[in-house]
Amino acid sequence: MSRRKTSWANLAGLALAMALLARPALAQHMRQRFDEAGRRVILPERIERIVSLAPSITEMLFALGVDSRLVGVTQFCDYPPAAKSKTSVGEVINPSLEKIAAAKPDLVLATTAGNRRETVAAIERLGIPLYGLNPRSVEDVLLSIRTLGELLAVPDAADKLESGMRSRLAAVEVRLAGRPRPRVLFVLWLEPLMSVGRQTFVHDALARAGAESVTATRPEDWPRLSLEEVLRQDPDYLVLTHSPALERRLQALRTDPVWGSVRALRENRVILLDEAVLRPGPRIVEAIEQLARALHPEVFLQ
Amino acid sequence: MSPRSSLLGGARLELRRASITYRQSGFRLSPVALSVRPGQVVALIGPNASGKSTVLKLASGSLRSESGTVLLDSQPVAGLSLRERARRIAVVQQESPLLFPIRVLPFVLQGRHAYLRGLNWETPEDVRIAERALEATRTRHLAERPVQELSGGERQRVILARALAQEADLLLLDEPTLHLDIAHQVDLLRLVRGLAREQGYAVLLVTHELNLAAEFADLALLLYQGQVVREGTPAEVFERELLEQVFQTELDVFIHPETGRPRVVLRSDAAEGGEPPSG
Amino acid sequence: MTDSVLTSARVLKICGLLLGVLLLLSLLALSVGAVGIPADRILRALAGSATALSAQDQLILFEIRLPRIGLALLVGAALGVAGAAYQALLRNPLADPYVLGVSSGAALGAIFSLAFAERVAVATPVAAFLGAAATIAAVYFLGRQGGQIAPYTLLLAGIITASFLSAVIIFLMNFLSGRDLRGAAYWLMGDLSNPSPVGLGWLSLLTVAVIAVIFAVGSDLNLLLAGEPEAASLGVNVRRTKLIVYLAASLATALAVSVSGAIGYVGLLVPHLVRLLFGGDYRLLIPATALTGAGVLLLADTLARVIIAPSELPVGAVTAVVGAPIFIYLLRRPRKGGDSP
Numbered sequence: 001m002s003r004r005k006t007s008w009a010n011l012a013g014l015a016l017a018m019a020l021l022a023r024p025a026l027a028q029h030m031r032q033r034f035d036e037a038g039r040r041v042i043l044p045e046r047i048e049r050i051v052s053l054a055p056s057i058t059e060m061l062f063a064l065g066v067d068s069r070l071v072g073v074t075q076f077c078d079y080p081p082a083a084k085s086k087t088s089v090g091e092v093i094n095p096s097l098e099k100i101a102a103a104k105p106d107l108v109l110a111t112t113a114g115n116r117r118e119t120v121a122a123i124e125r126l127g128i129p130l131y132g133l134n135p136r137s138v139e140d141v142l143l144s145i146r147t148l149g150e151l152l153a154v155p156d157a158a159d160k161l162e163s164g165m166r167s168r169l170a171a172v173e174v175r176l177a178g179r180p181r182p183r184v185l186f187v188l189w190l191e192p193l194m195s196v197g198r199q200t201f202v203h204d205a206l207a208r209a210g211a212e213s214v215t216a217t218r219p220e221d222w223p224r225l226s227l228e229e230v231l232r233q234d235p236d237y238l239v240l241t242h243s244p245a246l247e248r249r250l251q252a253l254r255t256d257p258v259w260g261s262v263r264a265l266r267e268n269r270v271i272l273l274d275e276a277v278l279r280p281g282p283r284i285v286e287a288i289e290q291l292a293r294a295l296h297p298e299v300f301l302q
Numbered sequence: 303m304s305p306r307s308s309l310l311g312g313a314r315l316e317l318r319r320a321s322i323t324y325r326q327s328g329f330r331l332s333p334v335a336l337s338v339r340p341g342q343v344v345a346l347i348g349p350n351a352s353g354k355s356t357v358l359k360l361a362s363g364s365l366r367s368e369s370g371t372v373l374l375d376s377q378p379v380a381g382l383s384l385r386e387r388a389r390r391i392a393v394v395q396q397e398s399p400l401l402f403p404i405r406v407l408p409f410v411l412q413g414r415h416a417y418l419r420g421l422n423w424e425t426p427e428d429v430r431i432a433e434r435a436l437e438a439t440r441t442r443h444l445a446e447r448p449v450q451e452l453s454g455g456e457r458q459r460v461i462l463a464r465a466l467a468q469e470a471d472l473l474l475l476d477e478p479t480l481h482l483d484i485a486h487q488v489d490l491l492r493l494v495r496g497l498a499r500e501q502g503y504a505v506l507l508v509t510h511e512l513n514l515a516a517e518f519a520d521l522a523l524l525l526y527q528g529q530v531v532r533e534g535t536p537a538e539v540f541e542r543e544l545l546e547q548v549f550q551t552e553l554d555v556f557i558h559p560e561t562g563r564p565r566v567v568l569r570s571d572a573a574e575g576g577e578p579p580s581g
Numbered sequence: 582m583t584d585s586v587l588t589s590a591r592v593l594k595i596c597g598l599l600l601g602v603l604l605l606l607s608l609l610a611l612s613v614g615a616v617g618i619p620a621d622r623i624l625r626a627l628a629g630s631a632t633a634l635s636a637q638d639q640l641i642l643f644e645i646r647l648p649r650i651g652l653a654l655l656v657g658a659a660l661g662v663a664g665a666a667y668q669a670l671l672r673n674p675l676a677d678p679y680v681l682g683v684s685s686g687a688a689l690g691a692i693f694s695l696a697f698a699e700r701v702a703v704a705t706p707v708a709a710f711l712g713a714a715a716t717i718a719a720v721y722f723l724g725r726q727g728g729q730i731a732p733y734t735l736l737l738a739g740i741i742t743a744s745f746l747s748a749v750i751i752f753l754m755n756f757l758s759g760r761d762l763r764g765a766a767y768w769l770m771g772d773l774s775n776p777s778p779v780g781l782g783w784l785s786l787l788t789v790a791v792i793a794v795i796f797a798v799g800s801d802l803n804l805l806l807a808g809e810p811e812a813a814s815l816g817v818n819v820r821r822t823k824l825i826v827y828l829a830a831s832l833a834t835a836l837a838v839s840v841s842g843a844i845g846y847v848g849l850l851v852p853h854l855v856r857l858l859f860g861g862d863y864r865l866l867i868p869a870t871a872l873t874g875a876g877v878l879l880l881a882d883t884l885a886r887v888i889i890a891p892s893e894l895p896v897g898a899v900t901a902v903v904g905a906p907i908f909i910y911l912l913r914r915p916r917k918g919g920d921s922p
Contacts, residue, residue, distance in 0.1 A: 075892065088891055093763055094774060096615040096891040097645050104637050116763055117695075118775040126644050220755070222762075364813060388816025398808025401674055402861040405585045412804055416816030422800035422864070423589050446585060468815070 033151070036134035036144065037112060039120075043129035044106050047152055051105040054092055054114040056281035057133065058083050060145060061109075063282040064157045072103040079276075079283070097122055107131060107151070113201070113280055135280035137204040138288070142166065145282070165285045169208060172292050175299040176210040182295050184211040184271075185225075185235040185264070190249055193225045201280045206239070209291035227258050237269045238262075239291065241277060271295070313337035314504035315472050319370030320360050331356050332529045333370055338504040338521075340471070343495055345519035346508045347539075349549055352525040354508040355476055361506055362393050362474050374472060388416035392465035395476040397457075400450060406460050407445040410435055413467030435466035439493060455486030462493070473497070475507045479514065487511065491518040512566045516540060524548060540564035587862045595859055599872035603654070606876050610650050610883045615891045616641055651781050652773055652840065653882040653896075654875040655788050657847055659837040661874020662792050664848025665855075665866055666830035669802045670823060671732045675912075677849035678834040681739030684843040685746035686716025687835060691842075692753050692765050706839040713835030716742060721827065729820040730827055771844030771897025773882050787836055792871050794829045798822050799864040806863075844897045846904025847878055853911060 029045045051072035052058045058077040061070055067082065072089040089099040092114045100108065100123060108123055111133040123130050131151065133144045142162050149158020186206060188194045196202040197218040206213045214233040215223050240246055250270065253259035260266060271294045277287035293300045319333035331353045338344045346354040359365040360372055363379040372379045374390060382390070392413070413435065414428040436442040439459040444452065449460060458478060465473060475494065479487040491507075495518050498505045509515050515522055516536040524532040524539050526548045532539045542555045545566065552569040611627075612620040618638050625633035626642060634642060663678035671680070678684070690712020694704040720742050724735030754765055795802075801822040804812040813819045834848075851874040852866065859869055878896070881903065885894040 090615075090891040090893065094767070094893050094895070096886075096893060097774070098615040098641050099891045101637060101641050101645060102616040116767070118767070122775050126640065224755070362814060364810070384813070384818050385816045388814065391814070393810075393814040395810060395814070398672075398811065401668075401672060401806055402856060404861065407585050408587070408862065409807075411586065412807060412815055415800060415804055418800065421589070421797075424586060429586055464815075 033131070035130075035132045036140070036147075037132040039130075039132060041129055041131050043131065043151070047106040049103065049105045049107075050152070051089060051100055051103055051108045052077065053089075053095055053108060053110040053119070055079065055083075056113065056135075056279040057109045057111060058086075059279060059281035059283065060148060063161050064145070064148060064152065064154050066152050066154055066157075069152070071105060072100060093119075095119060097126065101126060101128065109133065109148075111135065111280065133280075135201045136199055137201050138169070138208055138284060139204075141201060141280045141284055144280075161282060165282065168285050168289065172208065172210075172289055176292060176296060179210055179296055179299065181210055181212040182236040183214050183233070184237045184239050184295075185214050185230065185233065186239045187246075187250075188222060190246060190253075193227070193230070194222050195225055197221050197223050201284070202277060205277060205284055205288050206291070209288045210295055211237070211239075211291065227262075230262055231258075234262075235264050237271055237295065238264045239271045239273060241275045242272050243275075247272065313373075314340050314375055315361055315506060316373040316376075317357070317360060317367075317370070318373065320357075320367035320372050321369045322356060322360060322365055322367055324356075329353070329356075330528050331360075334360075334530055336506075336523060336530075336533075338472070338506050340502045340504050341498050342520045343498050343505040343507060343518055345515035345522045345536075346506065346525060347510075347512060347515050347522055348525035351527075352548075353528045354525055356528075357523075357525070358393075358474050358476050358506065358508050361472075362391050363387050385416045388468060388470075390470050391472045391474060392468040392470035393474045393476070394461055394465050394478050395474075396480070397461060403448045403450060405445070406436070406441065406447055406449055406452070407432060409449050410460065410464045410467050413464040416468065431469065432463075432467045435463040436460075438466055438497070439463040454481050455483070455489065458482060458486070458490055459493070462490070466497070471502075471504060473503045473505045475505065475509075477508055477510065479509065479511055487514060494518070512540070512545075516564045516566070517561070536564055537562070540566060587860075587865055592865050592868065595865060596868050596872060599869060599876070603872055603876050603879075606879050607650055607654070610653075610879055611642065611646055613883055613887055614641070614646055615886070618642060648781055649773060649882070650879060651785070653879045655781070655785055656773065656837040656841045656844065657851075657874040657876070657878025658792065658871040659788050659833040659874075660844065660848040660878070661851040661855075661870040662795055662867055663830040663833040663837070664874075665852035665863070665870045666795050666802070666826050666833075667848075668852055669806050669863065670730070670826050670830065671736050672806070673732075673736065674853070675849070676736075677845075678830070678837070679743070679843060679845075679848070680736065681720050681831065682716050682743035682746060683713045683831050683834040684838045685743040685750065686719075687713040687838040688769060688843065689746050689750055689753070690715075691768055691839075692750055695765060696753060709839035710835050713831070713838060716746065717828070717831040717835065730823040735827075767895050768842040770895045771842040771900070772895040773841050773844075773885075774893060774895070775840075784836065784840065788833065791829045791833045791836070792867065795826060795833075796864070796867045798825055799862075799867055802826065802863040806861075842895075842897065844878070844900055846900045846908065847874055847881075850904055850907055850911070851877055 030042050031045055033041050033043065035041050048069055049071045050061065050066070050069050052061060052070060053074060055074065055077045058070070058073050059079055061067055062080050062083060070086055073083055073086040074092045074095065075088050075090065076092055077083040077086070087103065089103065090096040093116060105128060108128055108130040110120055110130055113135055120130055120132060135141050135144060142165060145158050145162050149155045184206060186196050186202060188196055195215040196213070197220045198216050199219060200221055203213050203216065214235045215225070240250070250265070254265055264270065271291065273287055273290055276283035315338040317334050317336045319335055321331050321333040323330045334357055346357055348354050356365065360367050363372070363382065366380055379387065410432045411424055411428060414424060414432065417428065418424065433442065436445060439462050441456060441459050441463055444456060444460065449457065452460060479490055482490065491514055494505055497503045507519065519536060521534065522536050522539045523530050531548065532544060540555050542553060545555065546553055554567045554569055556565045556567060558565050612618060612623050618634065618641065622633045623642060626639065660678055664676065667676040667678060667680065668674055687709040690708040690710070691705050694708035720735065720738045723738035723742065724730060726734050754762060801817045804815050804817045805819065805822060809819050852870050855866055855869045855873050859865055881899045882896045885896045885899045888894060
């Protein structure tokens with residue numbers, strides 16, 4: 001008789017375990033949101049453990065002061081330096097699902113500016129809540145910060161960060177009022193020559209820095225240009241991110257017959273920006289300020 | 303291997319005014335009448351593109367005759383299923399190159415394919431039949447050797463063994479002696495004739511080698527430009543003027559003193575009075 | 582019976598052996614990964630114990646590793662068998678599952694869906710499969726001669742189609758946004774890290790069915806290798822056999838490629854490996870290649886998962902790096918088997 005009872009208890013225990021295993025999410029009180037990529041996300045009210053799948057997101061989380069809740073970052077999350085000591089879950093492009101699962105996150109944060117759709121789908125399938133960001137402009141970045149503040153229950157920190165960024169942007173805008181806009185070519189990659197299209201946040205950053213991107217008409221994210229096109233567009237400046245290899249290559253190209261006739265290169269109107277310009281995070285403002293100062297030094301004398 | 307019982311003295315293979323036209327090249331084979339009895343060796347001879355292989359293909363059923371019929375033991379070949387055809391007609395033809403190594407015994411066992419049942423595994427009986435075929439062609443000692451390692455003559459006999467494993471009644475050979483030296487040529491055809499005589503095979507043979515045909519065939523058909531221009535015993539067919547006309551070259555025909563069979567000989571330049579160039 | 586004659590007993594014995602090795606490999610793969618899980622606990626969890634592993638380890642084991650291993654096994658089996666089948670059909674020892682353009686068609690379908698069907702994750706494998714199917718049909722009609730498949734023409738048709746499709750793909754990739762481009766790159770290399778949105782159950786059913794079909798015509802394939810006229814006179818329905826093999830092998834390729842992209846070298850090399858070990862009779866080659874292909878791809882994927890942990894390589898990178906030297910060796914070694922150069 002007792003043997004029968006035990007086996008029923010076992011079965012019940014197994015069933016319960018399987019039920020819990022199947023839907024771990026039911027354990028907490030949940031809420032629903034739509035993320036910036038239009039996905040429906042169900043996430044817990046209290047988020048204690050966060051995994052970030054992009055350096056820009058990690059920067060935002062540190063800036064919001066919630067880095068203590070960060071249990072997983074990517075290998076490329078290097079700012080602020082403290083981020084490097086967090087547990088890595090792999091690369092941005094192909095993070096390890098196992099490591100992400102092992103971190104037991106309440107929420108995973110991803111961005112269209114770096115993560116693959118397949119990664120998002122795989123994490124979704126594991127039943128782990130994932131909220132996606134989709135920064136297409138500087139305004140989007142600001143709104144993301146606000147959203148994260150609300151999601152992570154730090155609205156005050158978010159507010160402070162956002163308004164700080166907005167006032168700095170406004171200051172730049174004021175100084176640039178009425179100024180002519182130099183035409184720039186943002187060089188994302190040299191060989192093949194790739195720039196940024198109008199639907200990217202980089203493009204928006206350029207505009208806010210008082211520049212006019214010569215690739216403003218291109219709808220693709222990373223348009224490729226021919227040298228002919230560059231000569232035709234005749235930008236006033238070339239803008240690149242700091243990279244010794246890139247800079248050396250560009251210097252070498254000054255002797256190239258075709259590149260040599262690009263006016264901006266010939267006249268050495270090459271502006272080097274911090275890599276932060278490529279991260280849709282808090283430091284995009286610094287990058288904008290840096291570019292604005294380089295393009296319009298007269299109005300920034302202080 | 304006992305031959306299937308058939309009408310005593312009746313033809314095993316019969317082409318009744320079978321013909322065909324190749325659409326692409328326009329080559330036309332005129333209606334052919336031909337019959338091969340059990341135990342008989344019939345040779346098809348003629349210059350290139352005279353239609354010899356075409357006749358063979360009509361006989362095997364791989365080409366369908368446009369007119370007339372092709373009969374096997376008085377049954378239309380066209381009406382036979384592929385498996386049935388493989389059990390009654392064996393073809394020895396120009397070999398495609400082998401891609402992967404294979405040993406002689408499994409190669410010869412391929413001849414049993416039409417008899418396999420179910421998931422196609424060979425039975426011990428199939429193996430025995432294959433071994434007997436190897437014995438008949440005196441290649442039993444090569445059973446475990448890779449086919450690729452055999453000499454030309456051995457290889458041709460192994461291919462013949464595979465055909466014998468089919469336990470067919472009709473044996474069709476398309477230029478079986480093509481790459482063989484004379485000893486192996488004679489060897490092979492002697493084997494073939496022996497099979498006809500002793501096992502009752504009906505044999506139809508296409509060959510370029512006029513003298514081999516003369517020696518080993520009971521009947522010969524001479525084809526020229528898609529038509530049968532002479533048929534009969536080799537002595538009847540090998541007429542000098544006819545051969546010269548058909549083959550467009552100068553020949554002599556002699557009769558072998560012992561066998562009584564004709565021999566075709568090239569006429570040499572010396573007889574014409576030609577001299578080698580001096581110097 | 583003598584050694585050189587294949588019997589069903591021998592096939593069962595060898596497949597049993599391979600299956601055993603495969604099970605061991607699977608267990609090994611299960612116990613390896615970015616997160617360490619002890620093997621004995623794995624065994625207990627597999628045996629049904631609900632307490633052997635923590636909930637999160639169970640998640641990792643059952644939701645991440647097990648499906649991925651299953652996928653690797655299926656794709657490896659499908660690619661191996663497809664390669665072996667194509668080698669017989671095209672009478673070419675250097676044929677692989679992609680030579681007839683199936684993978685290019687699938688890639689085109691996948692990239693189309695990446696570019697235009699953003700939200701729906703399952704769209705990609707389905708679109709890839711449709712692209713592959715359309716290519717299979719197109720190449721068949723291009724490669725026919727006299728109403729049946731002509732190997733040489735088929736090969737040419739496949740190569741030309743693949744080349745054309747690749748051009749279209751490159752053209753389309755221009756219009757992909759940045760992140761889709763990354764996805765497309767992974768797909769083209771061959772990658773098992775994304776669990777198939779199509780249930781593994783369905784996938785295994787289809788794969789096994791297709792492999793079974795090819796196995797059923799195994800002895801026909803042996804004779805086909807001797808040459809088409811020879812096979813015909815030995816009783817093989819050459820036309821029907823070629824069509825069946827073409828469809829089944831192409832479908833197997835389409836299935837594999839739809840869920841994992843174009844993983845290279847497995848379909849090309851595993852059949853040769855099996856031939857070296859067990860001989861070239863297709864009645865053994867087909868099941869043995871399925872099992873060996875499964876094992877080889879599982880090994881490669883396991884390596885891809887751990888070699889730079891916690892990052893992962895796409896498995897196609899591993900098969901290429903290991904496969905290319907083996908391929909070159911095969912090309913260059915003195916030919917002792919086969920007549921063709």
